[in-house]
Amino acid sequence: MRADDVRVIIADDHPMYRQGLRALLEALGVGVAAEAVNGPESVRLAAELQPDVVVMDLHMPGGNGIEATRTITRTSPRIGVLVLTMFRDDDSVFAAMRAGARGYLLKESGAEEIARAVRAVAAGEAIYGPEIARRVLTYFADMPDPKQTAFPELTDREREVLQLIAQGRSNQDIAQTLFLSPKTVRNHVSNIFMKLHVADRAQAIVLAREAGLGGM
Template sequence: MHQKTNIKGLLRPLSSPDEVQREFAGRRPDGDLAVVSRPRTTVTVVLADAQPAIRHGVRSVLERSGGIAVVGEAATADEVIAETSRCRPHVLVVDPLMDEPAGMRVIAQVLSLRPETGVLAFSSVDDDEVITSALQAGARGYLVKRADADQILRGILAVAAGEAIVDKSIAGRLGALMRQASGPYCYPFPQLTDRERDVLERIAAGKSNAAIARELVLASKTISNRVSVIFGKLGVADRAQAIVLARDAGLGQG
């Protein structure tokens, strides 16, 4: 039996509705992730969880954010398929264990019907097998239900923008999980672009922004902006935390 986590009281409001707007990601012409001040369109979401209290808590967070609209809810796997087909959301937030074993299968079913819908797994368990199964089924992200409002909003917006995101507690072991599941090497931070990976690997090796700019033949300001985006995606506050997280994942060892 999986260990469940009670999130009652853990969802906190944002300090202001504009806080979420800073997190909406778009693409610049050079392919890098860009953070813009306003979302280009309202992000639509279907919430799927067997517990009404969880759906209500997440809905409350999203309705206060601005720029995100909950267009449907589901309590069973059958309802997930029906609501996703009816509402055509940008993002499906689903507990992969909501209707075992159908809950895990529903991720792949949704993506076969609506490949343009991003799936964010939102689970009460931090279990290697469940995480791996959800990502292999096609989930673009995985958050644990102890996540606060900021993390939930960032996760939904990242998935809506086509990025991958995982809970900070998972990121350090994600590479090992995916290698164990599939054999070939899988980069431990799938939420990063190729350019961001180049920077993170050099940060993990202890290099300064100036040294990284010289190696990549880029402006120092570009590297500084890229580092800020990396910190946001990894959920770390500073360079020291980023180095620890990256080295725990095997980067910067060469």
């Protein structure tokens, strides 16, 4: 999407910042349809004007940017929200992402970076500043594997057995796979049933598959 095809609404409670951002965007050929001073006003203007992008500050009096973002993305999915804020903490970043923001930049970003992000969000892309992108990648890289954290009451061996149960394997198959005796497998299965408070194999399979176990 060309810059001069993009229409935006600027939502920020600081008049001087709004004026500076408007001048920056218009100098680069991006049309500014309106300015909002708080969340509710940005929601109203977005519904009325249907811009391509709302450039949203997060913390504004009279209604914050997170709730406004959530409302705009729910009621007008074609409108992209680009958060432009001074807040770099994880709570703000991930709250904005959960609310549906397509982009997140810090106010210290350069003019070209902001303009590029506006065009990208208008085109349906997701874009984050370098620091925010590193934060997001680190967050997901550090997320524990649900298969490893499911059923902490089980031993590692019992979790291996449950994984195979969830695949529909018989006790004999499990014994051969894990190089265990059939009796040892039966003991593990009994312990699993007791710890998970299930009555039979079918209930254990349901619980295990809901927790993400059972993949080949």
